[in-house]
Amino acid sequence: MAAVLRLVPDRRGAGIHRGVAGSVPSCCQGFATPTGATRNREPFDRFGRLRLVAESYRLPPDREELVCIIEGSVAGGGEFVRRRVGRGEPAFVDMWERMGGQARYDRRRNWFAQHRTRFVEALG
Numbered sequence: 673m674a675a676v677l678r679l680v681p682d683r684r685g686a687g688i689h690r691g692v693a694g695s696v697p698s699c700c701q702g703f704a705t706p707t708g709a710t711r712n713r714e715p716f717d718r719f720g721r722l723r724l725v726a727e728s729y730r731l732p733p734d735r736e737e738l739v740c741i742i743e744g745s746v747a748g749g750g751e752f753v754r755r756r757v758g759r760g761e762p763a764f765v766d767m768w769e770r771m772g773g774q775a776r777y778d779r780r781r782n783w784f785a786q787h788r789t790r791f792v793e794a795l796g
Contacts, residue, residue: 719787719794726795735795739788746784750777 722742726735754774756764772779 719790722791723794723796733796736792738795739791742791743784743788746781749780750774 722738726738731738753764753768757768
């Protein structure tokens with residue numbers, strides 16, 4: 673499951689509109705631990721990929737806001753699934769167990785926190 677994020681340039685060109693949620697799995701999947709991110713694909717430069725996303729959306733030079741948005745998404749990762757598991761929904765319980773439960777989301781949060789500075793630096 674990729675982190676949830678959709679980059680929408682503000683109509684005034686002032687930055688990223690925070691009120692819109694969607695997904696950019698090709699970018700956000702990289703915020704899983706390196707093992708999790710490469711499970712179904714070749715390794716990639718997650719820091720360079722984030723810069724490419726920012727450039728593609730023509731974000732202004734001060735792009736740390738993008739890292740803050742992703743950080744919030746990573747921090748809340750698993751909440752949706754955890755609620756469904758708490759209700760005992762079989763498909764979610766099965767997925768939770770197969771994917772490593774809460775530990776998976778904890779690893780992702782820790783990994784992102786350890787590499788946050790590199791993401792900011794990559795955005796230049």
